[in-house]
Amino acid sequence: MDCTTSEALVGPRSEDALPASATSAVKVVIVGGFGVGKTTLVRSVSEIRPLTTEETMTQAGVGVDDIAGVEHKTATTVAMDFGRISLNEQLVLYLFGTPGQERFWFLWNGLFEGALGAVVLVDTRRLEVSFDVIGRLEDRGVPFVVAINAFPDAPVHPLSELRAAMDLPDYVPMIDCDARDRASCRDALLTLMRYLHTLTTATPESQ
Known part of the structure; x- marks a missing residue:
């Protein structure tokens, strides 16, 4: 499911410019274990050329990264993925995809700074x-x-x-998603935005 090719960055394009109508920008983090499709999601949904930091997997990861179930992977994110999507004329989401391997989790501190919420991608295998x-x-x-x-x-x-099985509380939204499909990814992000809205409008008694 991972896409290992990326377009070379040769300078900004006019279509990459932030819409003039945008009034709010929100930082969202895409997280999950190794090989669950985070890079694919960011690439699928981003309206600009996504920035990725994929590197070819080498012998250095043997015995360190658990690749059980994703033995076919040949590249992995080593820092972050970055993309952007406008949910409507006013609201823009900045997407930051995290690396999945535990040895790169120290990078999460910076990636989560200022983030309002996260989408957790899950592979049922x-x-x-x-x-x-x-x-x-x-x-x-x-x-x-x-x-x-x-x-x-x-x-x-x-x-x-x-x-x-995941011991998730009933109030945490859970949805089906196809990281290869832009509309499906957008629906997942909209679900997060609606959930964040309910948290801001909920009374203390209802939380």
């Missing part, structure tokens, strides 16, 4: 790789939604069963 990611978000107090990425060979389970 390797559900366990999402546990530590969600735990770190909960420890940081970062609001998040969970998006179940639609890998072609992944087992399909009802969302209620996945919620129970």
Whole structure:
């Protein structure tokens, strides 16, 4: 599912300019375990040429990175992915994709600074790789939604069963998503925005 090619950055294009109508910009982080499709999501949904930091996987990662279930991967994000999408004429989201390997998690501190929320991508073939990611978000107090990425060979389970397996509270939104499809990725981001809105408007008694 990962796309390993990227367009060379040769200077800004007119279509990359921020829309003049934009009045609000929000930072959102795309997180998940190794190989769950974060780079693919950012590339699929970004309205500008995404910035990626993918490098070819080498022998240095052997015995360090857990590639069980994603043995076909040949490249991996080593710093971050960056993209942008305008949800409407006023609201712009800046997307920051995090590296999935635990050895790069020290970079999360900077990536999460100023972020209002996160989308957690999950691969049902390797559900366990999402546990530590969600735990770190909960420890940081970062609001998040969970998006179940639609890998072609992944087992399909009802969302209620996945919620129970991940021990997620009922109030955390969980949706299906296809990281290759722009509309599906946009829906996941809209779900996060709606969730963040409910958190800002909820009364103390309802939280």
